[in-house]
Amino acid sequence: MSLATAYADAARTIRGSVQVALACHVNPDGDALGSMLAMHHVLRHHGIASVASFSEPFQTAPHYRELPGLELLVPPSQFPAEPDVMVTFDCGSLRRLGDLEASARAARSLIVIDHHISNDLFGSINVVDATAAASGVVVRELVRVLGFALDQDAAVCLYAALVCDTGRFQYESTTPAVFDLARELIEFDVPISSLSRTLFEEHRFAYLQLLAEVLQRAVLVAEQRFVWTVVTQDDLVRHGVTLDEVEGLIDIVRRTREAEVTAVLKEDGDGSVRVSLRSLGDVDVCAIAQSMGGGGHRFAAGFTASGPAAAVAEAIRAALV
Template identity: 50%
Template sequence: MESQLVRAAEILESASSVALACHTSPDGDALGTMLGLHHILTSRGISAVSGFPSPLEVPPHYAFLPGAESLTAQPAYPAAPEVMVTVDCGSIDRLDDLRPSAEAARTLVVIDHHGSNTNYGHVNVIDPSAAASALIVFRMARERGWEINSDAAMCLYTGIATDTGRFQFDNTTPEVFRAVADLAEIGVPIAPVSRTLFEEHRLAFMKFLGRVLSRCELDAERQMVISWYDQADLEYFGVTMPETESVIDFIRQAKEAEVALLVKESAPGEIKVSLRSLGGIDVASICVERGGGGHRMAAGYTSRMGIHETIAELKMAVGAAMSERGPTA
């Protein structure tokens, strides 16, 4: 991985322009990494554009990130970039309408920490041991002596804070704390950023959340807690899909469950799945088999079935994974 990191850094240093992209429906690490690298490059005098697949809707709790207001979508996104960098994107399929740009790029660099990454770039900087893709960019900047200004620091901090679950997940390593201390010294206002990221929700969302939580069911045999929502729920409460990213984090708090499942109708007829695990079950392997990806403890995919059919299938999949694992102490 180190040789690939060096090669990627050299490509970026010699580029006159770079197109940056992250996966569809981006989370904090995807947006934070992309925008953090954007600010690092532009501070070095390199022209950069950043975007993600349509619809270009930034979740409200990430709207404060410097640069989030000036993202580029199709058809304005470069059709055949000199250099294109994708971040936190495990497969080219997750680029949706930006995929043609990636395929036409003269050089495609992939920066990611998903073990399920398909190595679809010309240069692939993949480190599954990294807590966040933002941490890989932080390493690259420090190793190459690139300046991390306050805007870049804010974005990279967001990526690390969100993918470590506010520094609570087991990927919160000493390296994470050293990087965050460095970013804090640059000037990240941790208290207001943390409140914006994790503690600010519209009342409409809180009422919506109440409905989703009221639907939670416990499958005691499989140690699963399960819920769902559809377009009617979103419309009734006036909530948008980007606002709902954190719902799975409330569901996974059920003490009785080892696996949390949330099935979502993100658009009419489009069913998305979020799975979380305490670590005993590898939910990434379940999602990869269905065209998705992620990590052992957090993964997702788009289902071709309805909500309740998807739930039934995943109960079977989790049950099979538990049987394969065998009894735990």
């Protein structure tokens, strides 16, 4: 099926439905939340009932608090068990829906909106454009095919999706089309500056104090161009910081000039260790993550291991040889 056909089929299905159920991946990022909420706003403003949710833990990181419509989300327990039409956002596989996987399996029509090249096309209609910089780009096009107009709330959500997945217009994915869309969106009075501060820059003072300790204990293995550090449960408890808040910490550690590969290990409450990996491109960290039961992209990947953290770091280092 061509992409144009997929857009047309998705639009026809949505227009003809009584209620559309929207879902994004577990632990949603800015693109997942932004693309889903944008569609939620557009459908509501055009008289199509919709419900939007994501899996437990049903909680969004504090830096997404300026996205309009977070209060409209319903917990997964209130999501339809057998939706007539369900749409997924930024989700590469059924498994990534977490608690909402069963609803997706039971849906009469399942529309998949995504931009991951690894998407396994689990929908009955797959609107998957691997050339799109964000799922938000795909949503913008679908809204156009629907013949619906954007509104300010949707524009802010799509702008957030775009800046999050392009790293504020700095990643390779930043094409002329990205700037074209950004230009269209900011016509809706997007609060560019305050959004940028809350999404990327602002942290509670407690986080900065935790960061100081985590950076202090970072280990550079110079001969393997590998830098790693760990966020312990003790750190989180002493500083009153949640795991959600340390999500972006790796972006600071990966600034290390001497390192090709960066790992941040985070101790979860249940004794397991959540590992985030980044590379500059010479090393395929996805392959390392996959060998340890995880996945991701060549440059950014992750997995969950059973601790202790030092042993997990040593296993990563050994995999770099």
